[in-house]
Amino acid sequence: MQIYLPIAEVSVNMFVLLGLGGLVGMLSGIFGVGGGFLMTPILIMIGIPPAVAVATEANQIVASSFSGVLAHFKRKTVDIKMGLILMLGGLAGATLGVQIFKYLKSIGQVELLVTLSYVIFLGLVGSMMFVESLNAIRRAGKPGALPKKKKHNWIHGLPFKTRFRTSGLYISVIPPILVGVAVGILAAIMGVGGGFIMVPAMIYMLGMPTKVVVGTSLFQIIFVTAYTTLSHATQNFTVDAILALLLIIGGVIGAQIGTRIGVKLKAEQLRILLAAMVLLMCGKLALDLLLMPGELYSIGAGGH
Amino acid sequence: MLRILIAAITLATTPLLAQETVVVDLSQNRVDITATYSGSEIFVFGAVKREAPLPEGASALEVAIVIEGPLETVTVRRKEKKLGIWVNTDAVEVNEAPSFFSIATTSPLSDMLNDGDRRDYAIGLDYAVRPQGQAEENIESFAEAISRIRQDDGLYSQREGIVNLTEETLFEANILLPANIVEGDYTVRVYLIRDKNIVSDTSLAITVRKAGLEVWLYDMAHNTPLLYGLMSLLVALVAGYGASEIFRRLKRA
Numbered sequence: 348m349q350i351y352l353p354i355a356e357v358s359v360n361m362f363v364l365l366g367l368g369g370l371v372g373m374l375s376g377i378f379g380v381g382g383g384f385l386m387t388p389i390l391i392m393i394g395i396p397p398a399v400a401v402a403t404e405a406n407q408i409v410a411s412s413f414s415g416v417l418a419h420f421k422r423k424t425v426d427i428k429m430g431l432i433l434m435l436g437g438l439a440g441a442t443l444g445v446q447i448f449k450y451l452k453s454i455g456q457v458e459l460l461v462t463l464s465y466v467i468f469l470g471l472v473g474s475m476m477f478v479e480s481l482n483a484i485r486r487a488g489k490p491g492a493l494p495k496k497k498k499h500n501w502i503h504g505l506p507f508k509t510r511f512r513t514s515g516l517y518i519s520v521i522p523p524i525l526v527g528v529a530v531g532i533l534a535a536i537m538g539v540g541g542g543f544i545m546v547p548a549m550i551y552m553l554g555m556p557t558k559v560v561v562g563t564s565l566f567q568i569i570f571v572t573a574y575t576t577l578s579h580a581t582q583n584f585t586v587d588a589i590l591a592l593l594l595i596i597g598g599v600i601g602a603q604i605g606t607r608i609g610v611k612l613k614a615e616q617l618r619i620l621l622a623a624m625v626l627l628m629c630g631k632l633a634l635d636l637l638l639m640p641g642e643l644y645s646i647g648a649g650g651h
Numbered sequence: 652m653l654r655i656l657i658a659a660i661t662l663a664t665t666p667l668l669a670q671e672t673v674v675v676d677l678s679q680n681r682v683d684i685t686a687t688y689s690g691s692e693i694f695v696f697g698a699v700k701r702e703a704p705l706p707e708g709a710s711a712l713e714v715a716i717v718i719e720g721p722l723e724t725v726t727v728r729r730k731e732k733k734l735g736i737w738v739n740t741d742a743v744e745v746n747e748a749p750s751f752f753s754i755a756t757t758s759p760l761s762d763m764l765n766d767g768d769r770r771d772y773a774i775g776l777d778y779a780v781r782p783q784g785q786a787e788e789n790i791e792s793f794a795e796a797i798s799r800i801r802q803d804d805g806l807y808s809q810r811e812g813i814v815n816l817t818e819e820t821l822f823e824a825n826i827l828l829p830a831n832i833v834e835g836d837y838t839v840r841v842y843l844i845r846d847k848n849i850v851s852d853t854s855l856a857i858t859v860r861k862a863g864l865e866v867w868l869y870d871m872a873h874n875t876p877l878l879y880g881l882m883s884l885l886v887a888l889v890a891g892y893g894a895s896e897i898f899r900r901l902k903r904a
Binding site for chain 2: 348349350351353354356357358394406407409410411412413414415417418421458459573576577579580581584586588589591592595596599600602603635636637638639640642643644645646
């Protein structure tokens with residue numbers, strides 16, 4: 348059944364949108380990522396104008412993250428204190444990111460930058476996680492092998508230390524704020540929640556236990572993407588309520604199913620699957636840059 | 652006196668062909684884009700009014716119907732390979748590009764009308780985009796690109812031979828407005844053509860507007876964006892909570 352989207356000004360099949368929302372929502376529930384890095388390029392591929400895709404996707408991520416985080420709250424796998432600190436950094440980063448985005452738009456290379464940052468970050472994060480989880484699986488195969496002891500690195504020398512009870516950490520607030528800012532900037536530039544960067548950053552840089560990473564990531568994503576949605580709605584008028592609603596309905600159901608699947612999978616399996624998915628998307632985007640496009644010309648998102 | 656005489660003679664001799672005028676109507680002059688809008692068909696029908704019978708041996712009558720969306724200025728970018736990757740290098744703003752352009756004719760266009768008139772009256776896909784007073788180099792190739800991309804999107808089309816002409820008097824054609832049109836004032840232009848020249852033309856308007864929920868949301872997004880944004884967020888949170896609750900109950904049951 349076709350439905351005409353009032354802001355995107357195109358007609359699309361309702362069930363395609365519901366299905367896409369469900370699929371991406373499921374991945375979001377399993378891995379604790381917003382799924383924006385998958386959904387935004389897919390929406391653009393099915394003909395939604397990029398500006399609308401980016402803004403509306405932010406709105407959808409709010410819903411799927413909220414749905415997912417509720418399930419995590421019940422299992423007490425959300426480090427609220429850590430989430431709030433990440434969020435503070437995230438909001439600052441998002442504000443900065445929007446300014447960078449505007450500047451790059453004025454010099455005319457924003458599309459290239461977005462694709463390049465996708466390729467670079469998806470590539471880096473994907474391969475790191477892939478190698479790491481392969482090693483973890485191999486270690487787990489050998490009986491008697493002990494997990495590496497937590498390293499006592501430079502992070503522990505920083506001031507403003509505080510205790511994160513849920514994560515079982517006693518570290519400075521500076522690294523989480525910096526991680527939040529960095530992810531916030533990237534989120535604004537790439538039009539995603541940033542979970543795919545946040546999750547590995549929390550595991551590898553902050554040393555948080557995998558168990559609480561997903562819930563905490565979802566928790567802070569809600570705030571950052573809600574902020575992004577409002578910015579787009581008030582500055583660019585590019586949030587499409589109908590598109591968002593269809594993606595949300597599919598997404599929240601998918602996220603519920605995903606969260607339940609996620610609990611059943613082992614952490615290493617979870618990570619290697621996410622890594623494979625990230626690398627796949629990275630490869631697709633890299634090919635777009637490297638192969639000669641079928642049509643050299645493109646009509647810009649007008650609206651002057 | 653002499654001048655009047657000359658004028659009278661000219662008047663008497665010029666209409667080698669009988670005076671013909673075209674009369675047209677449409678099945679609808681308003682298209683409402685509602686939430687379930689999936690394209691619509693405009694039935695264009697008309698007749699040829701003649702003051703006098705056709706002289707013997709007159710060449711065949713041809714009809715061209717053009718439906719055109721509002722003209723807009725469009726930014727077109729071209730990619731080039733730089734340092735191994737394809738990047739946008741040139742951007743040109745092309746003016747006078749219709750958002751929609753569909754032409755229907757009785758015969759192949761190039762056989763039935765001279766090139767000058769085709770260009771002057773924008774009859775044909777090759778003249779759909781008509782940049783005005785733009786000095787940029789290669790403006791032609793950018794204008795052609797718009798036409799090519801929009802043909803792929805189904806927004807520009809040229810269908811030759813689909814206008815039915817009966818007894819050189821009655822004609823009709825179905826023109827499809829696809830699902831991805833934008834709102835605005837559309838024009839329908841109809842041309843009668845003989846001997847590769849336009850003998851009569853007329854134009855009608857079609858109003859394409861969003862309606863119902865579509866127009867309500869669109870207006871809200873533009874007039875009260877903060878409220879619209881907050882509403883979008885509220886919908887997201889309620890949906891997220893709702894799904895979580897429903898699944899919790901399902902699990903318990």
